[in-house]
Amino acid sequence: MMKTDSPEPILRVAPGPSDINSNGHIFGGWVLSQMDIAAGIVAGRTAQGPTATVAIEAMKFIAPILLQDIISVYAQVERKGRTSMGIRIEVVADRARGAEQVKVTEGLFTFVALDENHRPRPIDWAD
Numbered sequence: 001m002m003k004t005d006s007p008e009p010i011l012r013v014a015p016g017p018s019d020i021n022s023n024g025h026i027f028g029g030w031v032l033s034q035m036d037i038a039a040g041i042v043a044g045r046t047a048q049g050p051t052a053t054v055a056i057e058a059m060k061f062i063a064p065i066l067l068q069d070i071i072s073v074y075a076q077v078e079r080k081g082r083t084s085m086g087i088r089i090e091v092v093a094d095r096a097r098g099a100e101q102v103k104v105t106e107g108l109f110t111f112v113a114l115d116e117n118h119r120p121r122p123i124d125w126a127d
């Protein structure tokens with residue numbers, strides 16, 4: 001499972017009261033944004049330069065996020081392309097003051113390495 005491959009979360013963050021939807025759960029857009037931020041950090045480290053999200057190829061909302069959850073966002077490179085990479089993201093909520101862990105979302109986002117003209121740049125996969 002990804003958590004064991006990459007034991008450290010890229011981000012840990014708590015939603016705030018303004019992130020609640022009318023069901024009393026957290027907006028899907030809020031967690032998607034956290035996933036994009038975490039994957040962007042991994043993409044930037046991997047490409048050693050600027051990157052952009054070019055596609056969200058998969059996104060699965062598995063269980064609701066609650067207001068007092070703290071989410072951990074795990075992200076790692078799953079596909080190595082010429083100028084692009086696929087980053088697998090998994091979000092786990094710590095609930096009940098850490099007594100419970102719930103996998104809440106997962107996704108596969110594609111990032112492209114960019115040059116100074118905001119055009120695709122080949123990624124050096126040597127490292």
Ligand SMILES: CC(C)(COP(=O)(O)OP(=O)(O)OC[C@H]1O[C@@H](n2cnc3c(N)ncnc32)[C@H](O)[C@@H]1OP(=O)(O)O)[C@@H](O)C(=O)NCCC(=O)NCCS
Nearest residue numbers: 052053054055080081082083084085110112114118119120
């Ligand atoms: C990223 C961007 C520069 C790519 O330009 P482009 O003309 O599509 O570039 P290319 O066709 O050469 O594709 C570049 C790479 O992206 C991949 N790619 C492009 N569109 C894709 C898509 N919809 N899904 C998956 N991969 C895609 C290509 O397969 C290629 O990968 P490879 O080099 O590893 O084989 C351009 O699409 C862009 O600026 N998009 C906006 C990005 C942005 O602002 N994102 C923030 C969200 S608002």
